[in-house]
Amino acid sequence: MNIGILSRSTELYSTRSLYKAGKRKGHTMHVIDHTRCSLMIDAEAPNIFYKSKPLDFLDAIIPRIGASVTGLGAAVISQFELMGIVSPTSPEALQLARDKLRSFQALVQNQVPVPKTIMINPYGNLHDAVAQLGGFPVVVKMLESTHGEGVELAHNYWALQRITASFFRDEDRLLMQEYIAEARGADTRVLVVDGQIIASMRRQAKPGEFRSNLHRGASSLAIQLKPEEEALVKEVVKVLNIEVAGVDILPSSKGPLVMEVNASPGLEGIEGTTGKDVAGTIIKLVERKVKANNRKD
Structure with missing residues (x-):
């Protein structure tokens, strides 16, 4: 081929x-x-x-x-x-996963748990938004952030004003989320291909950092998902109709929450951490799809 x-x-x-x-x-x-x-x-x-x-x-x-x-x-x-x-x-899956607001709306519509989130614009009342999330600290995100870029933690109103003013130079909408303190800077990255969980790892942010991206110095460890985490991840890719995805889930007192879905996930960290041939599994999916396409012709 x-x-x-x-x-x-x-x-x-x-x-x-x-x-x-x-x-x-x-x-x-x-x-x-x-x-x-x-x-x-x-x-x-x-x-x-x-x-x-x-x-x-x-x-x-x-x-x-x-x-x-x-x-x-x-x-x-x-x-x-x-x-x-x-x-x-698909182009639809790429755009839906990349837009955090729309992907969260689709997940919540299908009863998939996510952190409490508010969309804000330059004219909104930041005091009210923070109050609705339960107070500081709050996480502020750009809609298409990646590798931890465009994601900041605000501990007070002064920091929130500084962060939003900076982000609003590039986007007219931002997301503000509740901070899940009990996660202690840890999350779980799961790679899914063709509806099957291929690899999973626990990421731990370095001291003084709340973002658990490996590009920012986080450590990682291969893990086996709990049954409720497996079920959650499979429901996410089903709802968003994504065949290749990186799903990030966050531990919380309310159970696992979906933090982000990536339709073009990086392979370096998870292949290196787990030893799994994720790329090879993607090639197998492509082979299957080509054969199915040829049968249609």
């Missing part, structure tokens, strides 16, 4: 891991910078050109879309779908 990896760099761990996993299975792998693609909108012969060459020879793509180009990435995936080329990540 000819499989394209939509990635802006061949040096990224996840891109390299997927590339090697595909080569091990005998596939021809291509790394394609989706920000440099030209889309041919044609009812009879839709196509995508990369470096002046058409990409209609591909059997499948694997999107690795960064938060800063979500809209463009979704458009490129949609174009490949128009061409009959399969993807394990």
Whole structure:
């Protein structure tokens, strides 16, 4: 098979891991910078050109879309779908998971527990919002934050004003969430492929830091999920209709809460921590989808 990896760099761990996993299975792998693609909108012969060459020879793509180009990435995936080329990540799933507000709304609509959250805008009353969350500290998030960027903890009103003023320069809506103190800087990252839990790890923030991202110096440990955590994660990917996802859950006094869902999850931390071949499992999913697509034809 000819499989394209939509990635802006061949040096990224996840891109390299997927590339090697595909080569091990005998596939021809291509790394394609989706920000440099030209889309041919044609009812009879839709196509995508990369470096002046058409990409209609591909059997499948694997999107690795960064938060800063979500809209463009979704458009490129949609174009490949128009061409009959399969993807394990739909444009709808990518955009829904990337928008924390919309994904939380979908989860709550299906009785999936999440931290208490308020959307705020530059004209809202911050005092009222904090009171509705139960007081300080509160977590402030940009809607498309990643790797802990665009996520801050406010311990008082002065800090909250400073954080929101900074974030509002880039976005006109922010999320404010209750701070789950009992989590003590720990959360659980779960990788799901094709509805099955492939790997899970516990992440612990370094002292003085509340964000548990490995990019910020957190430690990690492979773990076995509890039955209620497994059920929660499987319900999340079902509700959001995501075939490849990283689901972050937070321990709380009320039980596990869904903190975030990533439709383009990084593989370095979880493969390194658990020893699981997540990239290989994604390649197997792509193979299955291509075979199913060929049977339709």
